[in-house]
Each structure stands twice: as structure tokens, then as C-alpha cells.
Amino acid sequence: MADIWDLKDGVYEKVISKDFDRKLTKALADKEIWADREDVDAQEAVGYLSTYLEKLIRLCLKEIADENQDHCVKDELELTNELVEKLASRIANLGDGHDVTAEQFLLKSLEHRANKIARKKWEVPATSLVNSFLFTNSRNDVSMIHELNREIMTCDRMDMLISFIRFSGLSLILPCLRRFTAGGGHLRVVTTTYMGATDPKAVKVLSELPNTEVRISYNVKETRLHAKSYMFYRNSGFSTAYVGSSNFSRAAIADGMEWNMKVTEQDLPGIIAKMKATFDTYWHSDEFQPFDPSDYDRLSRAIDRERGRK
Known part of the structure; x- marks a missing residue:
């Protein structure tokens, strides 16, 4: 993660980690920087913290993927399911079974067969339905x-x-x-x-x-x-x-x-x-x-x- 001295002068909406907080507090005490901090309400925090977690998870998964030259996703799924287990233990109404299956874990289409003569051939976009x-x-x-x-x-x-x-x-x-x-x-x-x-x-x-x-x-x-x-x-x-x-x-x-x-x-x-x-x-x-x-x-x-x- 970026060190305080790597950051340029300007405006931010950056989540402050504990490590960064120590460096920020010291730099402020030593009068080496000016900085503004702000409290965030519970609803606003959802967006900031979920984005922060996404970046950390993406970094970890990318590192695992880079280490696996055979393109096996086993270790990526293992980390994912560890995180899912932790979330499930935190939220009682999340329910069971949110861990990701190890077999072809990405659903691409689904059709209910009732009143259908034949299966539809889906020609999906080449660009993602998830990522912009x-x-x-x-x-x-x-x-x-x-x-x-x-x-x-x-x-x-x-x-x-x-x-x-x-x-x-x-x-x-x-x-x-x-x-x-x-x-x-x-x-x-x-x-x-x-x-x-x-x-x-x-x-x-x-x-x-x-x-x-x-x-x-x-x-x-x-x-x-x-x-x-x-x-x-x-x-x-x-x-x-x-x-x-x-x-x-x-x-x-x-x-x-x-x-x-x-x-x-x-x-x-x-x-x-x-x-x-x-x-x-x-x-x-x-x-x-x-x-x-x-x-x-x-x-x-x-x-x-x-x-x-x-």
C-alpha cells in the first residue's frame, strides 16, 4: 500500500488503515504535512469500506493467480471461501452455502424448461456483464x-x-x-x-x-x-x-x-x-x-x- 510520502498533494477519499494512521499522525505532529480527516456515517461507510476490501482481495487473488503458472484456481477459491466463511459467521441471516463451488463456478445462462420447446442459443456480448x-x-x-x-x-x-x-x-x-x-x-x-x-x-x-x-x-x-x-x-x-x-x-x-x-x-x-x-x-x-x-x-x-x- 502507498506510503504517506508517495502521495501527491491534492484531494482524496482514501480509507485510512491503522498503519497509515500511525504515519499520518506522526507527520501531522511533526508539522510535515497538512491533512483533513472526516467522519463517515454508517451508510456512507458501506461504499468506502467495500471498495477498500475489494482492492485488498483483488491484490491477493492476483498474486495467487500470478504464482499459479498452470492456471489452477484452487488456491483462489480457497481464499475466497475462507472470506465467505468469516462473513457468514459475522452475519447470522446470511445463511449457509455461500462458499463457491470448485467446478465451473461461473453461471453463464439459465432457462426454465416449462412451456419451452427448445433451448435458446444465447449469443452473449464479448464484453463483461459485470465489469464496466x-x-x-x-x-x-x-x-x-x-x-x-x-x-x-x-x-x-x-x-x-x-x-x-x-x-x-x-x-x-x-x-x-x-x-x-x-x-x-x-x-x-x-x-x-x-x-x-x-x-x-x-x-x-x-x-x-x-x-x-x-x-x-x-x-x-x-x-x-x-x-x-x-x-x-x-x-x-x-x-x-x-x-x-x-x-x-x-x-x-x-x-x-x-x-x-x-x-x-x-x-x-x-x-x-x-x-x-x-x-x-x-x-x-x-x-x-x-x-x-x-x-x-x-x-x-x-x-x-x-x-x-x-
């Missing part, structure tokens, strides 16, 4: 198009909050959206006529998909939505969301120098919850009006006005 990930659209990066399609086909509900939509972008994921919505998946889309960039044809095609709802803001003077996010909700609790710079166009999600962050519910549940709550606020706002295919001419006229053609 940054897409940069660089040559050696994971393809965001590939991932969007697989996120669609493994979620139960999908929300899109996009400032503008182009058919060039929609065409890249439209086959999966058709399969997703035809299979019972629910899709909600919020977009705008801002800057006249939205393609009316793309919006119409989206609105014609089954189990799909589209809402649009025509009030570009007050509602300047510039967010770009794709949210994939899973009943399993492994929801994910993409948020970043990419609008819904081929150039943005396939070719451009765009950065997009994949956030996971398992990693950052608070962020996923806030994204859902904010989307729902927009969805129920009077600023965003339901779109029906019969509204195509109205949308086209609004787009033309924004582009300065009429």
Missing part, C-alpha cells in the same frame, strides 16, 4: 456494433435516449431489433428534431416495430437533448447501459472517433438506477410526445424547418 468497459472505436477495440446487437438479443427491455437517429445507424442493428421486439422484447425510444439531424424514415421504421414506443420532442428551443445512451434491462439483474458520444448513425457507432462507456448493474448499480429514473422522467414529460407512423408528415415538416428548408 470503454469503447473507443479504435481499430483493435471490440466492435460496438457487434456488442449492441448481442446486448439487444440478451436483454428483456431496451431504452434508447438519442438526440438524433439516422437510418444508416438503425440499419446496423435493425435485424436484431426486429427479432427482439417480435420475440416479446419491449423497446422505448426518446429522440428529438434538434438541428434537423433525425431521419424521419428511421423514426417511422422504429415506430412500426412490435412492442415498441417512440416519443419525440419538437420543442427544440427549450428541449435541447444531446444525450446518447442505450440501456439494456435484464430480469436476471445483469442490466447494462452504454452512454457516451455516439448518436445513432453509422459514422458515430461504427466509424467515428467516439468514446462510449458500458456501465453494468453489477458494477455500478446506482448509475443504472439513475439512468432509468432520468429516462422515465423524460418519458412521462409533456415535452416528449408519442409518435405514430401517421405522424410522419408532421415530423418531416419539423425536420425541414430545423434544416432551414421551410
Whole structure:
């Protein structure tokens, strides 16, 4: 762990260990540093202390993994189960059986067979459903198009909050959206006529998909939505969301120098919850009006006005 003299001047939210406390107290007494400390309430402490423990556990597991050249996870599981046993002894209602099995301990999919003719073939994303990930659209990066399609086909509900939509972008994921919505998946889309960039044809095609709802803001003077996010909700609790710079166009999600962050519910549940709550606020706002295919001419006229053609 970092020594006090390894730390740079600046602001911190660092948990103070006993060893660090001794060094900090001495440095303060010797008037070698200035430092501020703060009490934390019980609820705040949950986040700080769990993050602190995660770092320590990760360091230990990484050291064990580096020592095992044959890639055996036996020692890693042993440490994990020692920690689980300690936690179980501390929390009476934790229950038994939380130690990790030694055989293929990572569950990748599960289906109940009742009323099903055949097992589903899951094409899961290459990026994790647990750890967050940054897409940069660089040559050696994971393809965001590939991932969007697989996120669609493994979620139960999908929300899109996009400032503008182009058919060039929609065409890249439209086959999966058709399969997703035809299979019972629910899709909600919020977009705008801002800057006249939205393609009316793309919006119409989206609105014609089954189990799909589209809402649009025509009030570009007050509602300047510039967010770009794709949210994939899973009943399993492994929801994910993409948020970043990419609008819904081929150039943005396939070719451009765009950065997009994949956030996971398992990693950052608070962020996923806030994204859902904010989307729902927009969805129920009077600023965003339901779109029906019969509204195509109205949308086209609004787009033309924004582009300065009429």
C-alpha cells in the first residue's frame, strides 16, 4: 500500500488503515504535512469500506493467480471461501452455502424448461456483464456494433435516449431489433428534431416495430437533448447501459472517433438506477410526445424547418 510520502498533494477519499494512521499522525505532529480527516456515517461507510476490501482481495487473488503458472484456481477459491466463511459467521441471516463451488463456478445462462420447446442459443456480448468497459472505436477495440446487437438479443427491455437517429445507424442493428421486439422484447425510444439531424424514415421504421414506443420532442428551443445512451434491462439483474458520444448513425457507432462507456448493474448499480429514473422522467414529460407512423408528415415538416428548408 502507498506510503504517506508517495502521495501527491491534492484531494482524496482514501480509507485510512491503522498503519497509515500511525504515519499520518506522526507527520501531522511533526508539522510535515497538512491533512483533513472526516467522519463517515454508517451508510456512507458501506461504499468506502467495500471498495477498500475489494482492492485488498483483488491484490491477493492476483498474486495467487500470478504464482499459479498452470492456471489452477484452487488456491483462489480457497481464499475466497475462507472470506465467505468469516462473513457468514459475522452475519447470522446470511445463511449457509455461500462458499463457491470448485467446478465451473461461473453461471453463464439459465432457462426454465416449462412451456419451452427448445433451448435458446444465447449469443452473449464479448464484453463483461459485470465489469464496466470503454469503447473507443479504435481499430483493435471490440466492435460496438457487434456488442449492441448481442446486448439487444440478451436483454428483456431496451431504452434508447438519442438526440438524433439516422437510418444508416438503425440499419446496423435493425435485424436484431426486429427479432427482439417480435420475440416479446419491449423497446422505448426518446429522440428529438434538434438541428434537423433525425431521419424521419428511421423514426417511422422504429415506430412500426412490435412492442415498441417512440416519443419525440419538437420543442427544440427549450428541449435541447444531446444525450446518447442505450440501456439494456435484464430480469436476471445483469442490466447494462452504454452512454457516451455516439448518436445513432453509422459514422458515430461504427466509424467515428467516439468514446462510449458500458456501465453494468453489477458494477455500478446506482448509475443504472439513475439512468432509468432520468429516462422515465423524460418519458412521462409533456415535452416528449408519442409518435405514430401517421405522424410522419408532421415530423418531416419539423425536420425541414430545423434544416432551414421551410
